[in-house]
Amino acid sequence: MINVAVLGYGTVGSGVVEVIEKNKDMVNKKSGQELRVKYILDLRDFPGDPYADRVIHDFDKIVNDDEVAIVCETMGGVGAAYQFTKAALEKGKSVCTSNKELVAKHGPELLRLAHAHNCNYLFEASVGGGIPIIRPLNYSLTAERIEAITGILNGTTNYILTKMEQDGADFESVLKEAQEKGYAERNPEADVEGHDACRKIAILSSLMTGKNVDSEKIYTEGITKVTADDFVYAKAAGRSIKLLARSRVLGEDEVLAMVAPFMIDKSHPLAMVNGVFNAVFVTGNMLGDSMYYGRGAGKLPTASAVVSDVVDCARHLGRIIMCFWEDKDAHIADISGVETAWFVRVKTSALQQAQAALGAVRTLEVPGRSEDRALFTKPMKESEFAKKCGELGSDVLGTLRLY
């Protein structure tokens, strides 16, 4: 029997307990022995809960109990979660987490600590919720040189963009609805400004390059400027609009990474990833393109991913199975030199001027719309585009990168 402690009995933590219980025959078979949730750490009590007797309030009890081999950190944040994770790893207890913020911020240190104490720090649930992506990157694509990763990595923004597309609604009203339904937080900034997706692509980029990719150095643009009008033109052009988190290896130790809304062709597999679903599109030098699709968040999918890490720890007790990246920072290329083709929506009166300035390869008129027109540019440097767009001033109504 292997004893497990769950830190934080919120959405994901209670899901972890539920998955271990409901699928115990499968989980125990795959683990090679019985998994038991011995402790649940939370500040609150849960009278009436079937696991109320496991709830404790003192982390020391867990860290000092030699019977506890595996800890699930489902608290979130980088405060107590960081302290508890360090303390557990220092005692040789493996830690499985869904906390992308902590992995993105302190990943290399925690991996090093786990290694020094002959245990594992696993984080399948930190990216893409229930989509198995960390383990395939680490264990399946072992004959590949991964060249690029592009993901739809945030369920809230993908839900909002999908609703805007389907209903022709504007950002603010869909956000409000999403908040009412619980799909978006009351303070939605981390999602809608792209920070959540940024942390996840930082983790994937670190795995891809083997070097630390600092999420704070990744160019990040959210979806707050995407309008219902942009979607009208996207539809007319056979495209959709998605918040993409992209990363590409440029050379030894150098990576190009960014998070931004892109106008994507409908025939691309990422274009059909709708609602709260997420997907990770991976390009390898032998395999070509592959894609991993599933629920990017949610109690049970995320918990299932945490428990898959617990199972992996259980069958490799005393063995190090983590994927690693070096503490050394990868160089993140400045995006100003990147060549990108653009969608630009302008006032009808400025179409000719914009066309000439931006070297448009195509213009688009939507029947019944007199106020605006769209054009598509050839690839040009980000800095060049920014300059030319600036010169056009308020005649530019909307811009989106093409993918």
Added chain:
Amino acid sequence: MINVAVLGYGTVGSGVVEVIEKNKDMVNKKSGQELRVKYILDLRDFPGDPYADRVIHDFDKIVNDDEVAIVCETMGGVGAAYQFTKAALEKGKSVCTSNKELVAKHGPELLRLAHAHNCNYLFEASVGGGIPIIRPLNYSLTAERIEAITGILNGTTNYILTKMEQDGADFESVLKEAQEKGYAERNPEADVEGHDACRKIAILSSLMTGKNVDSEKIYTEGITKVTADDFVYAKAAGRSIKLLARSRVLGEDEVLAMVAPFMIDKSHPLAMVNGVFNAVFVTGNMLGDSMYYGRGAGKLPTASAVVSDVVDCARHLGRIIMCFWEDKDAHIADISGVETAWFVRVKTSALQQAQAALGAVRTLEVPGRSEDRALFTKPMKESEFAKKCGELGSDVLGTLRLY
């Protein structure tokens, strides 16, 4: 250093050698030591080939060389490949294969043999070519009870159906073109009649249930009856036509499996899997839906999957890491009792009669077509549908299951 032997220097075999060579820094890093291709077994000689000096014609040399730890079986077929695989496993050499026919036919025996000799029989490349699916099912979805798997598992038929859809062409002409381009074999039966997809869904079903699912007992229907006219109606209905290999757990030891062309809604993620791409759609009881997408065939993608198995063997020498299923056969449910909704194309003159007989929930008329009409039925038992359709006789021009 770990010595590897490659059996068969054809498309996949030469790809295996190429992947090990081209990505050797990555492959050796992930393996934990250097991999070396010591022998290449083939009947032919390859003068001028960079690996010509490794080519031998006598399998005994491989099986009797204690230095060879891992064998890649990339010959195909169930004759010599079967004998050589058994002989290698009996000597404790792990075998990695792309041979779905052999896995589907002798999987349990070979897995048992590998287990008895403390080595592994791995077959990631046997299903979905380069798509990592066996390892995710086995190592990632360990906290899941897998309830259903639906795959587009054959690249040739998916290429043909995609071309029929895009060009409005008929089956025969697209098949001919595919044969000229090398996307279809001169004898295309194994692909177009669904046998190849059937073997792959049998392997996935065996992994899902933990019991042996006999491919020969799976109801299998190919794509030869799908017409350009069917695609006209599919398009009008917002649907596509795909050859789906489906498997669903019905109860303890019982599975429902079938291979057939389905008319699938365009909004389903499988509908956008086009050309030679394949995908596997997996439903778990906690995770919900997830999908794995990539190149289902081709030299380098398939070779990359074989080498990923080699790497896994290399880092687990002397340890058993295989997924298993029992020798005991799973019960395969008779499809006659399954409830399915249908697309039916009938002569215009017979529409009313067909509507009444089949209880159509919707009819469809395509402008400019006078000769035929389509209807969509409510779900009904396969046996009931077959009986009613038989009664309508030659008035029925085409039928497809809905998905």
